[in-house]
Amino acid sequence: MTTPSDTTDDFLCHVFPGSSAEMRAFRLDIEKLNRYCQRYKGSIPCVLFTGESGVGKTFTARAISAHSQWLTLTDDERRELFYDDQGGIVFPAAQLIEQLLMKEHLPERGSKPRYVCRLATVLGPQLADDLAASELFGHKQHAFTGAQREHQGIFGDESVDDILLDEIADLIPAVQAKLLQFLETRTFRPVGGTAEDERVSAHRLFLATNRPLLEWVKQERFREDLYWRIQGHRIEIPPLRARKEVLEDLTRSILRSVNHRHRGHQKSGPSLNPKEDHFCLLPEDDWEGGKPHASNWVLVLTNEDLEWCARYDWPGNIRELRQRLELYVYRNGHQRLAEVLAPQRLLDFRPDEASSGDIASSINEIVAIYLQRVLDGDEPPPGQPNELIKFFENLVTSAVCAFKAEQRLKPPEIKRLFPNAKDPETTLGRWKSRCVR
Numbered sequence: 001m002t003t004p005s006d007t008t009d010d011f012l013c014h015v016f017p018g019s020s021a022e023m024r025a026f027r028l029d030i031e032k033l034n035r036y037c038q039r040y041k042g043s044i045p046c047v048l049f050t051g052e053s054g055v056g057k058t059f060t061a062r063a064i065s066a067h068s069q070w071l072t073l074t075d076d077e078r079r080e081l082f083y084d085d086q087g088g089i090v091f092p093a094a095q096l097i098e099q100l101l102m103k104e105h106l107p108e109r110g111s112k113p114r115y116v117c118r119l120a121t122v123l124g125p126q127l128a129d130d131l132a133a134s135e136l137f138g139h140k141q142h143a144f145t146g147a148q149r150e151h152q153g154i155f156g157d158e159s160v161d162d163i164l165l166d167e168i169a170d171l172i173p174a175v176q177a178k179l180l181q182f183l184e185t186r187t188f189r190p191v192g193g194t195a196e197d198e199r200v201s202a203h204r205l206f207l208a209t210n211r212p213l214l215e216w217v218k219q220e221r222f223r224e225d226l227y228w229r230i231q232g233h234r235i236e237i238p239p240l241r242a243r244k245e246v247l248e249d250l251t252r253s254i255l256r257s258v259n260h261r262h263r264g265h266q267k268s269g270p271s272l273n274p275k276e277d278h279f280c281l282l283p284e285d286d287w288e289g290g291k292p293h294a295s296n297w298v299l300v301l302t303n304e305d306l307e308w309c310a311r312y313d314w315p316g317n318i319r320e321l322r323q324r325l326e327l328y329v330y331r332n333g334h335q336r337l338a339e340v341l342a343p344q345r346l347l348d349f350r351p352d353e354a355s356s357g358d359i360a361s362s363i364n365e366i367v368a369i370y371l372q373r374v375l376d377g378d379e380p381p382p383g384q385p386n387e388l389i390k391f392f393e394n395l396v397t398s399a400v401c402a403f404k405a406e407q408r409l410k411p412p413e414i415k416r417l418f419p420n421a422k423d424p425e426t427t428l429g430r431w432k433s434r435c436v437r
Helices: 010-015 021-039 057-072 075-082 093-101 129-137 173-185 213-218 224-229 244-263 303-311 317-330 356-375 385-407 411-417 424-436
Strands: 046-050 102-105 114-117 119-123 162-166 204-209 233-236 268-270 293-295
Touching: 010 021, 010 057, 010 093, 021 057, 046 057, 057 093, 057 119, 057 162, 057 204, 075 093, 093 102, 093 244, 129 173, 173 224, 213 224, 244 303, 244 317, 244 356, 317 356
Parallel strands: 046 204, 046 233, 119 162, 162 204
Antiparallel strands: 102 114, 268 293
């Protein structure tokens, strides 16, 4: 039975693990919010997430949106879709959220259904002044040069239920002004539209920022009238260093999600080399015939890792924890969490400290991490393979310029680095100009 201090909702307990009083209250607050919104649609049109960078504001917004869908399912539908024979949820937290966020949508009568995400995300700093109104509110055909067809805009998109406007404090003042009337009345008019085209948005709006909004209001960097319009329902997410009591549960939950994303569904079989497979071994209760069985997932966290996690301050919060676990899985658990991020820094290598094989291995890891972050939605996609090469070419260019400046290289040393170049110093000067631009 649900008590006033916690919830028995399986989804929330799975996605937000931990038994501390703060975590129980957090889960209960989310359940109350979604059940209230389900009963009184449109009653809480705006939710503001605040907290340091990397604490999980986007994840929490996605989880709340997914939980709204969870509440619409019957017990039989949940058991069929998400539970195993033992009554546990099959998917790790991140994948469970992804499953629930996808929905079938019919763009128009008679058309084929397509799957869309019920939560649309908009990054505030990417909204340029001249295009912000069109991106948010849509535009009519021929409303401006280049408007060859009508565009519905984010707030006019009926295929989504919730909208996340991320980094709202970094909106330019002109875009902040454009949001004022919409947040007040929930009505909007597409660019080039008339009063007849005015529409009402039924979306629930999530806003997120890691900035001190009140301080920014005092410094006139954020509009005060906009500040008071977004203060309705606020969820403050504490930094990871303040949640040490749930750190082990959280680490194991993220480890399962990382394993699933990197290696697919969990599979197991007899271990041919238990010593090498130490971090992938199943618990002894799951061994068949008393012989060691291993998983394709990295399952084991040592006491050394967990003790280090408890001592560490986590300046990068959950984002840093996830990155360390990604590399931990990449190396099959054979490097400690305290050390796992160190080889990621390319400029830490010097010719007298690392072999070419070490450098090549590190570059492989950097590229793998970047591509995985693109798949996870944490980095924008490069678009074309050539753009990916250009991206890393720019990184190497900046690194070479930085190395030259730090080491104060003279012409003979530059010539030793690039013996086949006719005028390497001039070339590096052009590189430096590119870096500045």
